[in-house]
Amino acid sequence: MNKIVNNVVILGGGTAGWMTAAALSKVLSNVKVTLVESEQIGTIGVGEATIPTMQFFNGLLDLDSHTFLKHTRGTYKLGIQFENWAAQEHSYFHAFGSTGRSLWAAGFHDFWRKGLELGISDNFSAYNIEAVAAGANRFAQSKNGLNYAFHLDSSLYAKLLRSVAEKQGVTRIEGKVAKVNCDAGTGFISSLLLESGEHVAGDLFVDCSGFKGLLINETLKVPFNDYGQWLKCDRAWAVQTKTSNTPVPYTRSIAHESGWQWRIPLQHRMGNGIVYSSQYMDDDTARERLLSTVEGELITEPRLIGFKTGHREQLWHKNCVAIGLSGGFIEPLESTAIHLIQQGILRLIKLFPSQGIEQLDIDEFNKSGMSDYQQIRDFIVLHYCQTQRDDSDFWRYCKQMEIPESLQERMSLFRKTGRFIVRHEEIFVDSWLQVMIGQGLIPEKYHRIADEMQAHELKAFLDNIVSSHHRQVSALPEHQQYLTRYCQ
Ligand SMILES: Cc1cc2nc3c(=O)[nH]c(=O)nc-3n(C[C@H](O)[C@H](O)[C@H](O)COP(=O)(O)OP(=O)(O)OC[C@H]3O[C@@H](n4cnc5c(N)ncnc54)[C@H](O)[C@@H]3O)c2cc1C
Missing domain, CATH: 3.50.50.60 (FAD/NAD(P)-binding domain)
Structure with missing residues (x-):
């Protein structure tokens, strides 16, 4: 030994x-x-597709982001747009970076929640600069600037x-x-x-x-x-397509009746895939669904991948x-x-x-x-169990399944009290708030500190964040422009 x-x-x-x-x-x-x-x-x-921690790994290898993206023909990623997850025809954005501004001992979400009650709060993601930049298709790298990851x-x-x-x-x-x-x-x-x-x-x-x-x-x-009881998806088809559109700086995740589809924009092509549960959808139907929804000419033949979730x-x-x-x-x-x-x-x-x-x-x-x-398991299960969807057996299962205790505790605490506790060495922090709220888990209460701010002060505070984000984002170059200049 x-x-x-x-x-x-x-x-x-x-x-x-x-x-x-x-x-x-x-x-x-x-x-x-x-x-x-x-x-x-x-x-x-x-x-x-990656998350921002990849920058540290590149740093270890002395690879700066521009060189890395040149070699991998990749693009920047500011987050993920989740479509049809909380409900059909509903979408929200999970962005890297934090939302709003922290104030006193309460979280920004307490002030946002109070604003919601008063009818003066915008969508939660309107207060996140990465989400605003993604929506405007703009990007630039700078010190203390946007938080980002990569598509490669x-x-x-x-x-x-x-x-x-x-x-x-x-x-x-x-x-x-x-x-x-x-x-x-x-x-x-x-x-x-x-x-x-x-x-x-x-x-x-x-x-x-x-x-x-x-x-x-x-x-x-x-x-x-095996995590299969909570995460039912166990198969995927993947295919690459040509694209004539300029790449957006985010991944798209589009839910369907038995799983979801991804779209990952690269400089030279689009990566597409459909993820599904073989218990609720057969391979041919999934392949057909993928091919009928991708945009652009196929570059590769669709490839089937089976997987087991767990460790x-x-x-x-x-x-x-x-x-x-x-x-x-x-x-x-x-x-x-x-x-x-x-x-x-x-x-x-x-x-x-x-x-x-x-x-x-x-x-x-x-x-x-x-x-x-x-x-990570708890965070992913959250996307499935917190939903209003009940249009298929798959979603009905997800809505009613027994979830891990650790997730149950976290969701109940947030629902009842609005409290979100960061535990030791969490990978995702602000992400939890964005996804809980995005999936429709709105706290019943907010921290009393938010009442220290009068309604007009709160409105000015919230509006100020939105206008400041828009001002900063409008000064950024378009994502494609930035890629052409530094990463091709
Ligand atoms: C559908 C799907 C989508 C994914 N999307 C993402 C994503 O967006 N972002 C992300 O971070 N991750 C994603 N992943 C995960 C990601 O693809 C893998 O984590 C990553 O590619 C690492 O794979 P690997 O190197 O462990 O295995 P592999 O790529 O399978 O490599 C295995 C290696 O082992 C070698 N090998 C095996 N057996 C032998 C043998 N007998 N003798 C010699 N060599 C052998 C093979 O030749 C190969 O080189 C996705 C996975 C799936 C299934």
């Missing part, structure tokens, strides 16, 4: 594998990193990461793993035997082999914690760390998978077993990893 780790082997060359290789080789220059991948198997080839072409991203990683000394081996060898005493993985007959030995193995989890699942048999009960077991789809997956509604990959990598770097593998490190890694999954 306490063998010094000098030799890391990564199995898999998808987004997870190359992100891990690029990051480890950047910060642990005295550790040998080898990546094994099989072109014959290929990668999943989706995963094109995943195959170009993998290429970019590979070139970064190889320059930093990562060895890539092309080949298919035929057998995984384990030590008979400890059960630790000792080497990968490739179909070519080559043995790839290592001290620590990172499983980035995708959904099947060749090491963590098929070899080490770590059980799966391994341990993400690090013995000398194997699972990063990416091998560790778990929560449907892509809030674009969190690349973020989870990044979290796994940063955690591995922090707890890197230079002096040998310690159970305490493993426990810490697993505890924090589980907490990430649970937080």
Whole structure:
């Protein structure tokens, strides 16, 4: 167990594998990193929307946003427009960045809620500058400016990461793993035997082999914690189309009777997909629905992807760390998978077993990893259970299902009291308020501090935020203009 780790082997060359290789080789220059991948198997080839934390990962690799978007032909993302979620023909915006201005001890939403009662509040997102900029299709990057993430072409991203990683000394081996060898005493993985007959030995193995989890699942048999009772979607079709429209700086998520569709605008094309529950919609109907609603000529054939929602009960077991789809997956509604990959990598770097593998490190890694999954699970379930939709069996199930206790507590507290408590190391903070309110969860009460402001003062305060956002946004260039200038 306490063998010094000098030799890391990564199995898999998808987004997870190359992100891990690029990051480890950047910060642990005295550790040998080898990546094994099989072109014959290929990668999943989706995963094109992100959240703002990706900027930190790019920073770790010394990639500035302009260079990153040039290489991945990506665009900026200020948030997600949710259409037909709370009810049909209803839409709201989940933007990055906070809404309104904090005042005294209460949250902005308390003042907004009081304004609602007085009939002087606008939509919650009118007080969020990222949402206003997205609606106006405008964008610019500046210090202390808009909060943003990216849309990217995943195959170009993998290429970019590979070139970064190889320059930093990562060895890539092309080949298919035929057998995984384990030590008979400890059960630790000792080497990968490739179909070519080559043995790839290592001290620590990172499983980035995708959904099947060749090491963590098929070899080490770590059980799966299934979230299927709360998140019914388990299949997707993905297709790319040509686009003649200028790209908007946000993702569209359009609910349908058994799931939802995504539209992710890139510089050169549109990424489209339909996500659905196979219990409520068959594959042919879903394919048909996707093809009848996409805009522009198809560039690829539609591809069917099945998935299971949940995560391994341990993400690090013995000398194997699972990063990416091998560790778990929560449907892509809030674009969190690349973020989870990044979290796994940063955690591995922090707890890197230079002096040998310690159970305490493993426990810490697993505890924090589980907490990430649970937080994201609750946030995604919120979109389904808080709805007025009851037009299909799927939505009726979602409305009535028993939800996780942690989510129930958070929603009840907000509904009854208007209080929103930020817990330890939350990934989403203001996002919770935007989605709860966007989905129609309006608190029954507001904090008494809001009563310290007279109605006319409150109106001036609220109107001032809206007009200031409009003023600032109208001074920004159009998103396309900005991309043409800096990112092409
Ligand atoms: C429908 C859908 C939409 C998504 N959208 C988003 C999104 O918008 N945003 C987001 O952040 N994420 C999204 N994701 C998730 C995202 O696609 C993945 O997290 C990301 O691509 C990482 O995948 P991976 O590298 O873990 O696996 P993969 O891409 O599947 O890579 C697996 C690698 O393992 C290799 N391999 C497997 N077996 C062997 C073997 N026996 N021998 C050798 N090599 C082997 C393969 O060759 C490949 O290189 C989405 C996922 C799905 C299913």
